[in-house]
Amino acid sequence: MAEFLSLHEAIARHVHDGDTVALEGFTHLIPFAAGHEIIRQKRQNLTLIRMTPDLLYDQMIGMGCASKLIFSWGGNPGVGSLHRLRDAVEKHYPAKLEILEHSHAAMACAWEAGAAGLPLAVLRGYIGSDLPRVNQDIRHIDCPFTGERLAAIPANRPDVTVIHAQKADRAGNVLIEGIIGVQKEAVLAARRSVVTVEEVVDSLEAHPNACVLPAWAISAIAVAPGGAAPSYTHGYYGRRNDFYKQWDTIARDRDTFRQWMEDHVMNVEEGVSA
Amino acid sequence: MSDMPPVHDSTTARDYTATEMMTVTASRALTNGTTCFVGIGLPSEAANLARLTHAPDTVLIYESGTLQTRPDVLPLSIGDGELCDTALSTVSVPEMFRYWLQGGRVDVGFLGTAQIDRYANLNTTLIGDYREPKVRLPGGGGAPEIATNSREVFVMIKHSPRAFVEEVDFITSLGFGRDGRARDDLHPETARHTGRGPTLVITDLCLMRPDPDTHELVVTSIHPGVTREQIVDATGWPVRFVDAPEATPEPSGHEVSTLRELKARTERHHSGHHEEKSA
Incomplete structure (x- = not known):
């Protein structure tokens, strides 16, 4: 049954060193706030799964959280390469990254x-x-x-899946709208799950065929407004395409990347990171 | 069902770039009513131009799950909100690949690529050796199955010796295999569900099609102002031409202006932090 926790507590309790972890999101609803919390808590040796690893996995790989990546398309959509991912694959920096790729x-x-x-x-x-x-x-x-x-x-069977969604009701049922990707499948395939949401509401007001995850299928919910930025949450805020373009410059250089992560992720409070 | 295309100036455009020539030519390859699975980038540009000009009832599908979408601006990513907002329906990604693509609902898979070879095999995985790559590219994404599950495939890529290679380092998505014969010996059930593969390659210099017997890509049409030497120099294998290559028709003024307006709208849209109104 879904437990409402702080983001810090949800990650501390459910994401462990050496876990197989999926932070899914198909361009939409990428759980940046939760991923940043994983980086701040310095998780190591993770096997990361995701169809479309983009900036968030670039950040996690560049900060040394991962030892293996299972994926099907690793790039900065519409912009180009993921430089931290490429550095790990081509130059084994900051550590060797085993990759397993699919379609x-x-x-x-x-x-x-x-x-x-x-x-x-x-x-x-x-x-x-x-x-x-x-x-x-x-x-x-x-x-x-x-x-x-x-x-x-x-089959994909991660230890824990982390996703972002629009909203939860007070009982912990979650509504996902827009490009739903594999959000539902990834949660149901995992042993544990953490869902961050923009807000908690009295009623989901969902139509009968809406994509709803019942509270009893989720381990923990954390409220994280803006938790998908710089990706987007349909109905709440748009994708920061300008930032995706800027990331190309930030991530190209190891030191520039490290400094950006220190300034925008490591030294900020939960929930207010970029 | 859709609005009639506006009456427009069909005279030849006065000036246009080689890239615009490529995009307009690619858009013309899509006939009205085609169901097209669209790759991001150049194919997306061409497919939407087709929808805004001669093919208003073209059905565009993007792998993020957006079915029959009519974006006003070109998406930067395959999952931009614009695609969902303007779609008939948005389905899950497993449904998209299983029911709509593998289920045989797609007429044309429209792909870009980093490299293409003599037998139209596509490489978007890496340059060099797999374990120690010189350049690591994003990977397959939807392309390996788009290339085989669509009835036919159009490929759009700018012509250069680095892109048009004798043999790709890695076959991410099947053209016709390393000997041109890979689609010939499939199990009958597989063959029944597998398309014809690449039937058209659109570049900024020419059009290429597979030879009906060998499946080697040959030049069938040359764009205005382009010489055979330019095509030979930009192709990494001894490229052949059909006996009498066609002259690719020039773009019309309407096509070029529609494309420029689309790109200008897109540029304005993506240049800033795009705020979406609250639900």
Whole structure:
């Protein structure tokens, strides 16, 4: 049952060194405030999962939180490379980062399989691609009915998933609107979950088919207004595209990056970071 | 269902850049009513130009889950709020890939790439060796399955020897394989659900299509003012031309002005901190 905690307490209690952690969000609803709290609490040796690692994972990798990354597209959308991710992969700085890469279709299926309690996801995928040659987790099975050879990958089952959402009601039920990505699947696939929300309301006023996570499917909720910025929260604030462009310059240089993190993440109070 | 396209000046544009030529030509490749799975960047620009000019009923799908979207400005990212606000419906990402793409609902997959080779294989993963890459690129994203699950694929990429290579270092997304034959020997069930692959490559110099027999990309149309030598110099393999390459028609004044207005709107939109009104 969802417990309302401070962001500091939610991360301290649910995200541990060495955990497999997913901070999901498909451009929208990226849980920056929670990720920054993980960085401030100096978590180490994390296996990070996310379909589209962008600035937040660049920050976590650059600050040395991660030893492994499972992903399907790692870039700064519409801008270019993630320089901290590239530095870790190409130059092993600040530490060697093991990568395991998939396609979006496969990762989306792996999330769905995790939520469904299955050991694997099956898809008609990776045909003719070199990805199966470099990722031992991409294998094949023969369909028992048609004999067709299909791609199979393990289900995603993280220790903890962290997402951001619009709102929770006082009982701890959560409403997610707009580009919902894999938010619901990622929470249901995880052993534990932390959800940050813009606000707590008396009633979600959700229509019957809305994307709602019941309180009893969530471990902890923390109120974090603006918690997805510089990404966005549909209905609350827009994406700071200008910052995504500026990040290219900030992250390109190791020292500039470090200084920016000190000024904007490490030395600020929870919930007021950029 | 949609508004009639406005009456417009269809005379040839007086001046345009090579990139505008590429975008307009790519937009013309989309016929009205096509269901198109759109990659971010150049394909998104061309697909929206098509929607704003000759193909108002083109259905645009972005991998973030936005179904039949009609953005007023071009998205910077694949999941901009604009795509959701202007979509018929927004579905989850697993539904997008499983039901709409793998389910066979997409006519054209419209992709960009970092590298393309002789057999139209696409590389967006890395340059160099996988374990010790010289340049690490973002990776596959939606492209590996867009390339095989769409009925056909259009590729947009600027012509240069670094981009047009004899053989890609890494096949992220299948064109026709390293020998041009990779789509020939699929299991019948797989073949039934797999598209024709890249049928058109649009560059800033020319159009290329796969040879019907070998699947090697050959030049079928040359843009105005471009010489064969320019194309040969910008292609990393001994590129062939069809017997009588066409002359790509020039863009119209209306197409160029529509594209410029779209880009100016986009620039204004993305230049500042865009505040969304409260729900």
